[in-house]
Amino acid sequence: MNNFSYIKAASVQAAIDQSTAGFNVKYIAGGTNLIDLMKYNLTRADTLVDVNRVQENKDIIEMENGGLRLSAFATNAQTAYNPLIERRYPLLSRAILAGASAQIRNMATNGGNLLQRTRCYYFYDANVPCNKREPGSGCAAIAGYNRIMAILGTSESCIAVFPSDMCIALAALEAIVNVEGPEGSRSIPFADFHRLPGDTPHLDNNIGQDEIITSIDLPAKGFSKNYSYLKLRDRNSYAFALVSVASGLDLDGDVIREARIALGGVAHKPWRVEEAEDFLRGKPANQSNFRQAAEMILKGATGYRHNEFKIELAKRAIVRNCMMALNPATQLPGAQPSV
Amino acid sequence: MITDYPYKQTESSTDFTPRPITLHINNAPVQLEVLPWVSLLDGLRDYAGLTGTKKGCDHGQCGACTVICDGDRILSCLTLAVMKDGSDITTIEGIAHEGVLHPLQKAFIEHDAFQCGYCTPGQICSAIGMFQEGKAKTRDEVKELMSGNLCRCGANTNIIDAIMEVKAQMSHE
Numbered sequence: 001m002n003n004f005s006y007i008k009a010a011s012v013q014a015a016i017d018q019s020t021a022g023f024n025v026k027y028i029a030g031g032t033n034l035i036d037l038m039k040y041n042l043t044r045a046d047t048l049v050d051v052n053r054v055q056e057n058k059d060i061i062e063m064e065n066g067g068l069r070l071s072a073f074a075t076n077a078q079t080a081y082n083p084l085i086e087r088r089y090p091l092l093s094r095a096i097l098a099g100a101s102a103q104i105r106n107m108a109t110n111g112g113n114l115l116q117r118t119r120c121y122y123f124y125d126a127n128v129p130c131n132k133r134e135p136g137s138g139c140a141a142i143a144g145y146n147r148i149m150a151i152l153g154t155s156e157s158c159i160a161v162f163p164s165d166m167c168i169a170l171a172a173l174e175a176i177v178n179v180e181g182p183e184g185s186r187s188i189p190f191a192d193f194h195r196l197p198g199d200t201p202h203l204d205n206n207i208g209q210d211e212i213i214t215s216i217d218l219p220a221k222g223f224s225k226n227y228s229y230l231k232l233r234d235r236n237s238y239a240f241a242l243v244s245v246a247s248g249l250d251l252d253g254d255v256i257r258e259a260r261i262a263l264g265g266v267a268h269k270p271w272r273v274e275e276a277e278d279f280l281r282g283k284p285a286n287q288s289n290f291r292q293a294a295e296m297i298l299k300g301a302t303g304y305r306h307n308e309f310k311i312e313l314a315k316r317a318i319v320r321n322c323m324m325a326l327n328p329a330t331q332l333p334g335a336q337p338s339v
Numbered sequence: 340m341i342t343d344y345p346y347k348q349t350e351s352s353t354d355f356t357p358r359p360i361t362l363h364i365n366n367a368p369v370q371l372e373v374l375p376w377v378s379l380l381d382g383l384r385d386y387a388g389l390t391g392t393k394k395g396c397d398h399g400q401c402g403a404c405t406v407i408c409d410g411d412r413i414l415s416c417l418t419l420a421v422m423k424d425g426s427d428i429t430t431i432e433g434i435a436h437e438g439v440l441h442p443l444q445k446a447f448i449e450h451d452a453f454q455c456g457y458c459t460p461g462q463i464c465s466a467i468g469m470f471q472e473g474k475a476k477t478r479d480e481v482k483e484l485m486s487g488n489l490c491r492c493g494a495n496t497n498i499i500d501a502i503m504e505v506k507a508q509m510s511h512e
Contacts, residue, residue: 036398081472238486
């Protein structure tokens with residue numbers, strides 16, 4: 001870890017002012033990813049601006065449009081166990097609780113969850129090339145041991161995956177990310193927040209240098225009756241997903257009014273395919289329809305030497321998770337398969 | 340290796356002086372002078388002299404450094420001491436009362452819930468934090484909510500047994 005200066009910001013504006021005035025300033029909230037990256041010398045900062053005290057109120061606010069506004073500075077645990085989230089957005093609660101450990105969820109903030117970096121081994125290994133760590137140096141993962149890597153939306157530059165669970169649910173729920181910066185505030189639809197690697201894999205998302213996430217809005221529709229989060233991994237708890245699925249269904253009897261399906265562990269951002277969700281509209285909620293949707297979602301998927309298995313695994317996970325969503329009461333701790 | 344472009348540390352923008360902070364550790368105020376990059380874990384062990392909290396991986400993967408901070412179990416390796424100025428911290432040194440072991444400490448001994456003992460302080464602080472959260476009802480839920488604490492000796496079954504026994508005692512009280 002390099003030496004750095006440390007400042008506590010009393011407000012969002014003060015934090016932004018510190019960031020624009022200083023050189024190589026980083027915001028720190030939970031620190032669960034940033035401090036780790038700094039210990040590995042993958043991220044360096046001249047100054048850390050602590051934003052944990054910028055908002056006295058870390059509550060969840062009910063909005064006039066029927067949705068909820070999550071403070072970016074609330075912890076993952078506060079959010080997952082909030083009674084309003086448990087009741088109206090249980091998909092989000094389940095996804096958060098499938099990620100990390102209880103200790104990390106007590107520290108990590110909602111804003112920080114969106115900004116976490118990939119867990120690609122080669123990104124962490126300074127002895128090998130990585131276009132995300134050092135643009136133009138190459139990608140060691142493509143020819144390397146790529147069991148955990150992406151199968152969708154990859155490029156010749158990068159096959160890393162975005163590791164969040166929370167964000168897979170936020171993608172399915174069509175959340176909106178509110179940010180503030182030197183130019184004022186703006187709102188970013190969730191689908192536009194994270195990026196595919198293309199030839200700029202060093203950019204994970206579309207937030208600006210000095211911008212800070214202040215809140216995340218959840219639209220009124222929470223799919224609280226029929227939802228499920230399934231996370232498949234090499235170790236049953238406290239591991240990143242090989243494949244994860246967030247499903248939200250709005251049913252009229254056994255007919256699907258609306259379906260949302262987002263995949264984690266397969267791409268550089270949460271993966272959704274509108275065509276598949278459109279296909280399910282008006283169809284009976286059954287295995288064969290979910291399988292057809294899964295085929296659409298995995299269209300164009302490319303396996304590498306060690307992760308070809310993810311393509312079929314993801315299709316089966318989609319079917320299984322959508323079936324689990326028909327009866328969410330059967331869900332097990334740790335987002336394990338329950339049907 | 341350069342990771343952030345362009346990266347150049349400037350002297351003018353930095354203030355590398357130790358900061359005076361107060362941590363309320365095990366109900367006693369402790370004044371420390373720490374540089375900004377000192378983790379809470381190193382602050383507890385090397386500055387406050389409380390070596391009960393263990394450094395396992397130092398990267399948030401093992402749970403050995405778990406302490407209770409302002410009522411929540413956290414990983415002391417992934418936070419900075421300066422960020423916790425003014426906080427209440429409970430470490431393994433603070434859970435026995437007047438020489439009487441905490442029920443979890445007793446249960447760990449009775450159930451042989453360790454071999455080398457290195458993960459034990461983190462396991463016990465984590466379990467106390469889990470009890471306070473009140474979310475673990477079943478054995479499966481306890482296992483899930485204790486998964487952030489690894490035991491490489493493989494005493495996990497006995498650790499869960501010890502926790503379940505204390506949990507049962509608590510529900511009878």
